[in-house]
Amino acid sequence: MFITRTRSIVALAAVAAASLAGCGDADTGHTTEHGTSTTTSAVTSAPARAEHNDADVMFLQMMYPHHAQAVEMAQLVPSRTDNPRLRTLAAQVEQAQAPEMQQITTLLQSFGKPAPSASEGHEGHAMPGVMSAEQMAALRAASGPDFDRQWLTMMIEHHAGAIAMSETELAEGGNADAKALAAAIIAAQRAEIEQMQTMLGQR
Structure with missing residues (x-):
């Protein structure tokens, strides 16, 4: 019984760790995507050096x-x-x-x-x-x-x-x-x- 319970705890810990890792990846991806978007926006909105008509x-x-x-x-x-x-x-x-x-x-x-x-x-x-x-x-x-x-x-x-x-x-x-x-x-x-x-x- 003790061994079975121990295995269950270990398994739950592994699942939790995997879930946290997944969240971290998602957050990192969002940050990267947001950073890329922000950079692109900054470049796009910057005034052209030789704007003219x-x-x-x-x-x-x-x-x-x-x-x-x-x-x-x-x-x-x-x-x-x-x-x-x-x-x-x-x-x-x-x-x-x-x-x-x-x-x-x-x-x-x-x-x-x-x-x-x-x-x-x-x-x-x-x-x-x-x-x-x-x-x-x-x-x-x-x-x-x-x-x-x-x-x-x-x-x-x-x-x-x-x-x-x-x-x-x-x-x-x-x-x-x-x-x-x-x-x-x-x-x-x-x-x-x-x-x-x-x-x-x-x-």
Whole structure:
């Protein structure tokens, strides 16, 4: 009788141990599954590094050649006029827009887009404020006060076009960095338009 009872106790203990082991496995599995789910959720919910939309891409792809033409116009100034105010302004335009072109390249690459072209868009896209080949030829051929007048008139129009493009980006874009660039362009180029209008005697 004692042996039988002892065997029963041992058997019950074995069953209990097996049950506990089973619970432990189930808990471990749940924990692992929960941990995996949590990790996946964290990765999924994390914001994309280069979140953007089509408006951001269009803005950057068009603004790059737009800026490139402004830099080209600025580089014409030292050899065509002795006007110190215009020389200072041209240097200011180049110093502001050349780094922005690099920023545009970096943003487009982060979107998985190719590096932009300085010439793309001058003829193929309707970019507001871009000078035609004929206008640029006339500017290159001018000098002195005539050059000053043409340059200021053209750059005012050029800046107005950049502001219009930037306002569209602020309204329709989704990338924070692209929109910050648009806001900076608007602020800087509005101030320069006022300065150029004063130089032309329009204010």
